[in-house]
Amino acid sequence: MTERLFEGADWDFHTLQRITDACEEVALKDLGLDVYPNQIEVITAEQMLDAYSSVGMPLFYKHWSFGKHFAYHEASYRKGLMGLAYEIVINSSPCISYLMEENTATMQTLVIAHAAFGHNHFFKNNYLFKQWTDAEGILDYLDFAKNYVMQCEERYGRIEVERTLDAAHALMSHGIDRYPGKKKLDLRAEEKRAGRRRQHEEEVFNDLWRTVPTGKSKSRSALSIERRRKLLGLPQENLIYFLEKSAPRLAPWQRELLRIVRHIAQYFYPQSQTKVMNEGTATYVHYRIMTQLHQQGRITDGNFLEFLGSHTNVVFQPEFDDPRFSGFNPYALGFAMMQDIERIVTSPSDEDREWFPDIAGKNDVMGVLRDVWANYRDESFIGQFLSPKLMRHFRMFHLHDDPEERAGIRVDAIHDERGFRRVRRELARQHDVGFIDANIEVVDVDLSGDRRLILHHRVIKGSQLNETDAKRVLQHLADLWTYDVALIEVDANDKVLREYVVSPRPIAAAVA
Amino acid sequence: MAIHIIDRRLNPGGKSLENRQRFLRRAKSLVQGAVKKTSQERDIKDVLEGGEVTIPLDGMHEPRFRREGGTRDMVLPGNKKFVEGDYLQRQGQGSAKDSGPGEGDSEDAFRFVLSRDEFVDLFLDDLELPDLAKRKIAQTESEGIQRAGYTTSGSPANISVSRTVKLALARRIALKRPRKDEVEELEAAIEACTDEDERAELIAQLEKLKAKTKRIPFIDPLDIRYRRYEKVPRPVAQAVMFCLMDVSGSMSEHMKDLAKRFYMLLYVFLKRRYKHVEIVFIRHTDRAEEVDEQTFFYGPASGGTLVSSALQAMHEIVRERFSPADWNIYAAQASDGDNSYSDGELTGLLLTEKILPVCQFFAYLEVGESGGSAFDLSDSSLWTLYERLRNSGAPLSMRKVSERSEIFPVFHDLFQRRETAQEKAAP
Numbered sequence: 001m002t003e004r005l006f007e008g009a010d011w012d013f014h015t016l017q018r019i020t021d022a023c024e025e026v027a028l029k030d031l032g033l034d035v036y037p038n039q040i041e042v043i044t045a046e047q048m049l050d051a052y053s054s055v056g057m058p059l060f061y062k063h064w065s066f067g068k069h070f071a072y073h074e075a076s077y078r079k080g081l082m083g084l085a086y087e088i089v090i091n092s093s094p095c096i097s098y099l100m101e102e103n104t105a106t107m108q109t110l111v112i113a114h115a116a117f118g119h120n121h122f123f124k125n126n127y128l129f130k131q132w133t134d135a136e137g138i139l140d141y142l143d144f145a146k147n148y149v150m151q152c153e154e155r156y157g158r159i160e161v162e163r164t165l166d167a168a169h170a171l172m173s174h175g176i177d178r179y180p181g182k183k184k185l186d187l188r189a190e191e192k193r194a195g196r197r198r199q200h201e202e203e204v205f206n207d208l209w210r211t212v213p214t215g216k217s218k219s220r221s222a223l224s225i226e227r228r229r230k231l232l233g234l235p236q237e238n239l240i241y242f243l244e245k246s247a248p249r250l251a252p253w254q255r256e257l258l259r260i261v262r263h264i265a266q267y268f269y270p271q272s273q274t275k276v277m278n279e280g281t282a283t284y285v286h287y288r289i290m291t292q293l294h295q296q297g298r299i300t301d302g303n304f305l306e307f308l309g310s311h312t313n314v315v316f317q318p319e320f321d322d323p324r325f326s327g328f329n330p331y332a333l334g335f336a337m338m339q340d341i342e343r344i345v346t347s348p349s350d351e352d353r354e355w356f357p358d359i360a361g362k363n364d365v366m367g368v369l370r371d372v373w374a375n376y377r378d379e380s381f382i383g384q385f386l387s388p389k390l391m392r393h394f395r396m397f398h399l400h401d402d403p404e405e406r407a408g409i410r411v412d413a414i415h416d417e418r419g420f421r422r423v424r425r426e427l428a429r430q431h432d433v434g435f436i437d438a439n440i441e442v443v444d445v446d447l448s449g450d451r452r453l454i455l456h457h458r459v460i461k462g463s464q465l466n467e468t469d470a471k472r473v474l475q476h477l478a479d480l481w482t483y484d485v486a487l488i489e490v491d492a493n494d495k496v497l498r499e500y501v502v503s504p505r506p507i508a509a510a511v512a
Numbered sequence: 513m514a515i516h517i518i519d520r521r522l523n524p525g526g527k528s529l530e531n532r533q534r535f536l537r538r539a540k541s542l543v544q545g546a547v548k549k550t551s552q553e554r555d556i557k558d559v560l561e562g563g564e565v566t567i568p569l570d571g572m573h574e575p576r577f578r579r580e581g582g583t584r585d586m587v588l589p590g591n592k593k594f595v596e597g598d599y600l601q602r603q604g605q606g607s608a609k610d611s612g613p614g615e616g617d618s619e620d621a622f623r624f625v626l627s628r629d630e631f632v633d634l635f636l637d638d639l640e641l642p643d644l645a646k647r648k649i650a651q652t653e654s655e656g657i658q659r660a661g662y663t664t665s666g667s668p669a670n671i672s673v674s675r676t677v678k679l680a681l682a683r684r685i686a687l688k689r690p691r692k693d694e695v696e697e698l699e700a701a702i703e704a705c706t707d708e709d710e711r712a713e714l715i716a717q718l719e720k721l722k723a724k725t726k727r728i729p730f731i732d733p734l735d736i737r738y739r740r741y742e743k744v745p746r747p748v749a750q751a752v753m754f755c756l757m758d759v760s761g762s763m764s765e766h767m768k769d770l771a772k773r774f775y776m777l778l779y780v781f782l783k784r785r786y787k788h789v790e791i792v793f794i795r796h797t798d799r800a801e802e803v804d805e806q807t808f809f810y811g812p813a814s815g816g817t818l819v820s821s822a823l824q825a826m827h828e829i830v831r832e833r834f835s836p837a838d839w840n841i842y843a844a845q846a847s848d849g850d851n852s853y854s855d856g857e858l859t860g861l862l863l864t865e866k867i868l869p870v871c872q873f874f875a876y877l878e879v880g881e882s883g884g885s886a887f888d889l890s891d892s893s894l895w896t897l898y899e900r901l902r903n904s905g906a907p908l909s910m911r912k913v914s915e916r917s918e919i920f921p922v923f924h925d926l927f928q929r930r931e932t933a934q935e936k937a938a939p
Contacts, residue, residue, distance in 0.1 A: 013517055020515050039516040047520060050527045065574055067535030070528045071624035075564060078625060094516065101521055162534075170575050319590020328589065397591040399600070401584040408599040414591055427587040438577045463582030472575035 005298045009104035016040065016099075019109045020116065022298055026289045027117040032366050033285070035120040036095040036135060040112065043098050049073050051088050051098060058096065059142050061149035061260075063165055089115035091123040091271070093135040106303045110310060113289035118282030125374045126277070128270035137188045138267060144191040145260045152253050164254045167476035168240060168261035174440055175240030175262040176269050178433075190263065194256055228447060235441040235456075238262070239477065242442050248451065249482045258480075273433050276378045280334015283315060284369070287335070317394065328427075333394075337381070340390045341369060351388055383428035391415040391423055398426045403462075438465060440487070451483040452501075459491045464498060474502040535572075536630065542567040547626070547634045548920065565631075566623045636781050657741045666738030680735040689728040690721045751840035751872075752790040753782055754826050757808065758847035760797045760817040767879040771846035772809055773919045774877055778844055779805065781927065792829060796822035798852070802829065819851045819894060823862040836870035843867065846877040849892025860897050868906045875926050880914035 005022055006015045020040065027033045043051070053070035054060035086103055090096040097115040099108055123129050134141075153161045168175070229235070236242040243250070244258040271278065290311075294304040317332035318324040341359065344352045345368050348360035359368050372381065397414040413419030413426070429435055439458040446452045457465060470487065478485040487500040536543060546565040594600075626634070662675055698718045705711040755775050759768065782789045793808035794800050797815030800822040826843065834841060851859060868874060876898050891899070895910070902908040911922045 013519065016517050017515070020517070024515070037515070039518065041518045041520045043520045047523070047527070053528055053531065062530050062534060064531065064534035064538045067528060067531030067533070068539075068572055070532060071535060075624040098520075166574075173576055317589055320588035321590060321592075325588075325590075328587075394589040395591040396587055396589055397594055398585065398587050401586070401602075403581070403583065408601050411594045411596055411598040411600065412585070414594060414596055416596070419596060423587055426585055429585070430587060438579050440577060457577075459582070461583040461585075463579040463584070466578040466580050469575040469578050472573070473577055476575070 003298070004300065005109065005293070006105040006303075007300070009106070011105040011108055015105060016042075016108060016112075019105075020112055022293060023109070023113045023117055023289050026292045027113070027121075027285065030292060031117075031285065031288060032370065033117055033121040034124060035117060036093040036124050038116045038120065039094040039096045040116060041096060041098050042101055044101055045077070048085070048088070048098065048100055049077060052085075057090065057142055058139070059146055061146045061165075063169075064162065065166075065169060087111040087115045089119045090138075091119075091129060091133055091135055091267075092138045093124075095120040095123065095135075104306065106299070106306045107310065109293070109299070109303075110286055110290060110307055113286035114282045117289065118285030119278060121285065122274070122278050122281045122373055125370070126270070126274060126377075127375055128273060128377055132270050133267050134188075137190075140188060141191055141263065144194070145264070148194065148256065148260065152257065156251075156253060161257070163479070164257050165261065167480050168258050170473045170476040171239050171243075172261060172265045173437055175238060175258075175265040177238050177241070177266065190259075194259075197252070197256075229444065232442075232445060234445075235443050237439070237441045239440065239442060239455075240265070243477075243480050246445075247481050250480065254480075269433075270377075273377045273379070273431075275330040276328075276334040276337075276431060277373065277376065277381050278334075279330045280336075280338045281369075281373050283311075283331050283335040284338035287311060319395075333382075336390055336393070337385055338369065340387050341365075341372065341385060343389075344387065349389070355387060356385070378431035379428050379433075382431055383424065386424045386427065388415075388420045391420055396423050396427065398423050435460065453477075453481050453483065453485045455485065455487045457487060457489040459489050459497055462491070464489055470500060471502065474500055475505070478502045478504040539567060539572050540634075542572070543626070544634050544637060547631060548924075564623055564625050632780065632784060636784060656744050658744050659739065660742035661740050662737040663740040664737065666740070670738040670741075672737050672739045675737040676731065676735050679737065680731045683732060683735060684728065684730070687728050689730075690725050695721055695725070751786060751842060752792060752834050753778070754792045754794060754829075754841070754843040755779075755808065756800075756822045756826065756843060756845040756847075757793075757795045758797075758817060758819070758822075758845075758850075759795045759813040759815075760850070761814045762817060762850045763848050763879070764881060766882055767848050770879040770913055770916065770919060771877070773916065774846055774879075774913070774923060775844070776809065777919065777923050781923075790834075792826075794822050794825050794829075796825070800825035817847075817850050817852055818855050819847065820855050820858040820862055823859060823867055827862065827866045830870060841871050842873050842875075843871055844875040844877065846879060847894055848880065849878045849894040851892075851894050851897075853893070856893060856897055859894075860901065863898075864901060864906065868901070868908070871907065874906075874908050876908060876910045877922070878910070878912045880912060882914060 005018050011019075020038065024038075027035070049070060051058070052073050053066045060066065086100060086107055088098045095116065097112065097120075099111050103111060123133075123135060129135075149161060149165070232246055233242070240258050240262040244255045244262065247255075250258075290299070290304070290307050293299045294301075299307070315329070315332045315335045317329050317336075318326075342365045344356050344360050345362050345365045348356070353360045362368055372385065376384070392415045395415055398412040398419070399409050400412040401409045413422040415423060439460065441456050441458075442453065443456045444454045446454070465487075474485055474487055482504050484501060484503050486502075489497040489499070491497055543565060546567045550565050662672060695718070698714060698721065702711060702714045702718065705714060755778065757771050757775065763771070779791065782791060791805070793803050793805055795803055795808055795811075795813060796818070797813060798818040798821060799815075802825060803811065822845070830836065830841060863874075876894075878892065878895055895912075898908055898910055902910065909926055911926060913919060913922050
């Protein structure tokens with residue numbers, strides 16, 4: 001019998017080392033995972049709250065909103081309204097996992113297996129993360145961002161910087177490129193670029209040039225609408241990018257701040273698209289590793305029961321009429337789907353063979369799963385791998401709520417032969433960020449007239465913007481654009497539903 | 513693969529302190545309002561412990577484009593009895609719980625905990641002692657002296673004997689100065705010696721020892737050390753606050769409670785804002801006594817009422833300890849307004865002749881029974897008297913309090929930062 005990793009609940013740093021080594025052995029040999037080097041950091045509850053308030057990142061620029069979140073989390077934590085996560089893991093290389101000091105030895109094992117191997121593998125191999133994030137560069141880039149914001153505050157004043165960041169944060173959900181562009185993000189190069197640009201500006205600064213008369217500019221009206229839109233790269237759904245490139249009166253440092261916020265938003269974009277998969281992967285991995293360690297006799301029965309207790313809590317899915325219900329639990333759904341795939345691959349039923357001819361009975365569980373983890377996101381994952389058996393297991397049903405319908409909310413489909421595909425398609429849709437975020441685009445700028453910026457919101461299924469919030473966000477947008485901004489909500493038939501026009505606040509005009 | 517395990521627990525805490533300060537700065541007016549509101553409902557001592565405040569989320573809102581309304585589709589788990597085509601009642605019994613996206617985060621108010629310091633700072637933020645006119649004089653700092661090691665030169669009065677002897681002893685040992693018993697031993701040996709030659713040798717030895725003893729003094733000027741003193745600036749207390757409280761029998765428990773709350777606030781305010789404010793506690797029944805803060809706030813007492821006794825006591829203390837030329841003198845008096853009928857004239861006289869001329873500011877707080885109906889009938893004797901004095905231009909501020917919740921507003925009103933020192937608003 002192999003030696004036990006630990007006895008009881010206590011651990012020290014040697015225990016952590018042994019645990020990590022044991023997990024690594026299982027993860028790499030038995031599961032064939034491919035991970036970034038691991039860095040494990042033990043932190044206190046206060047440090048965990050710190051991490052919470054700055055979106056989990058170890059270093060982040062200073063902004064009041066993080067203070068607000070910290071105060072909020074702290075208050076609910078102190079009152080016992082909120083438990084803290086057992087861990088936070090950062091998509092970086094080396095992959096940093098934070099462990100809470102008050103976890104028991106069993107919990108530390110669970111967390112190491114979950115974060116340092118499960119999430120880590122997913123970060124390194126999933127195509128979205130590969131495409132959109134730069135794990136090697138993120139920590140340095142955050143460090144650069146922090147220093148840059150600090151320097152800006154010194155040079156241009158805290159208030160000015162705060163105003164720009166406030167505006168950028170308001171637009172953050174619309175500062176993302178949704179489709180892969182020309183080049184991969186290279187944050188190290190980004191950092192150098194900013195430094196070079198500033199240096200160049202300082203070297204070539206010559207006040208004389210400002211006063212040199214320029215030739216007559218080309219008549220603006222000569223530009224056709226098509227040409228103008230093309231020049232500005234319209235339509236553009238990445239609002240922050242558009243402002244950074246085209247807002248007429250922003251100072252260079254403001255553009256750089258917008259760029260920083262945009263890069264950070266982009267960095268988190270894959271995470272919002274892969275919640276179910278990411279957690280499902282990590283949960284499946286920790287479950288496999290823990291079971292394996294228990295079978296090897298390296299974890300006692302008592303500790304394994306403790307693990308099962310926590311694991312069961314994590315993958316608990318309340319039903320819709322339960323007061324605890326707040327949507328699908330990504331851990332529960334993800335884990336159930338991973339296990340279901342394991343079942344389909346190893347012992348498929350006839351139904352499975354019909355629904356999943358490619359993987360049913362293939363017998364190479366990890367091969368199939370690794371392929372799934374690498375090449376799907378939540379929407380496509382659910383759309384392709386949610387099996388009828390699982391829909392029956394969760395007793396899923398689809399509700400269609402049309403406010404026009406007098407009779408009430410219609411049950412559109414349930415977990416039966418007629419409904420499987422519709423339920424699955426609908427659930428996949430719910431996990432598609434393209435449907436979750438409002439579809440807002442810059443469509444035109446009135447260059448010859450009053451330089452009004454025109455945006456369109458394509459209203460889907462009659463769901464319009466919250467008016468108060470929309471006005472406030474547009475106010476921020478107008479402050480950066482420094483001219484009027486109009487947002488028009490149009491439905492699928494181009495019918496105008498509502499129109500907002502916001503003028504910049506005078507104080508922001510003085511910024512430029 | 514190398515795995516790094518790092519213990520971050522010892523990293524300096526308060527990483528988000530900066531963010532928190534930014535947040536508080538931004539939310540200052542909101543938080544301040546909340547602090548004041550909270551403090552009315554709580555015990556003074558609790559108030560000063562800091563605690564949770566609630567501010568409207570509105571001012572600190574971070575807006576986002578959010579969608580709402582429209583046709584919604586949702587997939588839910590846990591179907592029990594529905595079949596395709598069923599209709600569920602909206603908002604009704606057994607209907608599906610509303611869980612549309614983007615509607616989960618609608619907290620109207622935002623609660624968080626302020627630390628003790630943050631709370632008190634905000635609580636006392638816009639208060640100050642009015643008319644600190646003698647500030648200039650008061651702020652000149654006198655110099656005190658303080659021990660600071662030893663020196664080799666100085667006045668004989670400052671010789672440090674112990675240090676000197678210690679050094680001498682060390683030197684004697686190092687230079688091997690003969691000890692007294694060594695000499696005595698030798699002398700005894702000479703006495704006892706019979707052999708002439710040996711005796712002569714011993715005597716020579718003795719001579720040598722004696723010469724050495726002479727050469728190496730018992731205490732050398734080198735050994736002498738003096739105590740060294742250093743001058744340190746010692747700030748002078750700038751102001752003194754007299755707290756005069758009526759604890760006579762006519763004061764009910766409720767009134768005493770109000771008065772004590774008021775002084776508790778005053779005490780905290782002064783302690784926190786003014787490093788060098790002296791506070792003198794005087795409580796009186798028909799006679800007055802100066803007490804320490806413990807007795808003032810917690811000691812029991814009862815008896816008749818003679819307000820003049822407190823004023824007399826204050827006057828004497830001022831004359832003895834606080835020269836009006838150097839001190840900013842403040843006084844706050846709390847009473848139920850009852851005074852012995854015969855005492856009125858003396859009180860008025862003391863106040864106008866002795867007290868008010870030396871005071872920068874005199875606050876009078878009249879405490880009443882809960883409900884305060886008694887106030888409406890007629891003003892108390894003390895109130896009438898003070899009112900007359902005030903109308904003739906004395907620097908007097910007067911307020912009435914009958915409920916706990918009024919304490920802070922009244923306190924705030926009295927010590928609010930003002931452009932002009934003269935108080936205009938009538939109560």
